[in-house]
Amino acid sequence: MDARIQQSVVVNLSRRPAPVEVGPFVIGLDPTTTSPYVNYATPRPGAAVTAADVTALVAAFRAADCRPRLEYVTSCAPDLEALLTAAGFTVEARHTYLVCVPGTLASPPVPDQxxxxxxxxxxxxxxxxxxxxxxxxxxxxxxxxxxxxxxxxxxxxxxxxxxxxxxxxxxxxxxxxxxxxxxxxxxxxxxxxxxxxxxxxxxxxxxxxxxxxxxxxxxxxxxxxxxxxxxxxxxxxxxxxxxxxxxxxx
CATH class of the missing domain: 3.40.630.30 (Gcn5-related N-acetyltransferase (GNAT))
Structure with missing residues (x-):
């Protein structure tokens, strides 16, 4: 499941108006906004990442005048966090993601009016x-x-x-x-x-x-x-x- 979720993020970022590929990373850039929550990167699931890749990623963000930022499923790049923190990145948050499949979906009523x-x-x-x-x-x-x-x-x-x-x-x-x-x-x-x-x-x-x-x-x-x-x-x-x-x- 982790790999499917991570791959969906990769493709969605690739669909942004001005995506940039940097080695194992995809940066999803949208020139109409400076929001770091829109303009961020993610690694391809299972891809090997080096310190040189991280350096190139930061340079690509700077060239686009955007803050370097990533979101990703941790199991799909288990060694990446150490490389990022060594390069000067700081953890913002760790979140558990939740999934739903057709067999578990429940549909509560819409409130009146x-x-x-x-x-x-x-x-x-x-x-x-x-x-x-x-x-x-x-x-x-x-x-x-x-x-x-x-x-x-x-x-x-x-x-x-x-x-x-x-x-x-x-x-x-x-x-x-x-x-x-x-x-x-x-x-x-x-x-x-x-x-x-x-x-x-x-x-x-x-x-x-x-x-x-x-x-x-x-x-x-x-x-x-x-x-x-x-x-x-x-x-x-x-x-x-x-x-x-x-x-x-x-």
Missing amino acids: LSLCEPGTDSRRAALIRVQNEAFGGDPVASEADVARLRRQQDAGGVVVAAVTEGGGCAGGGGAAAPVGAVSEVAGIAVRAPYRRRGLASAITAEVTRRLFSAGTEVAWLEAGGAESWRVYERVGYRPAGQRLYIAMN
């Missing part, structure tokens, strides 16, 4: 992005580049789901990347404060996952940001599966 749908216009996409930014502490403004990035996700075969109030407002949402080898990452699950603790996050996660499975995806995966998120995802049918590392250089 809310409905789940795919945002089909840029105004609805922008509303969802503003909710996500609010939930994750980002810029509350949804830029044209943000909207275009979400539209590309949909056009590429990814999933986007918004929770809409009876008045047409956005209460939450989330999405998933286009599948790679029948594997897809679910991310960006967000709910506005007035609608929390009503089961909406679970309903959104389940709907995104259901849509993936309906389109032929075999494995959906995600990461939980804390104990509360972990409980949300476990209720939907996600189970712990492996470890990922977030590491960056200033």
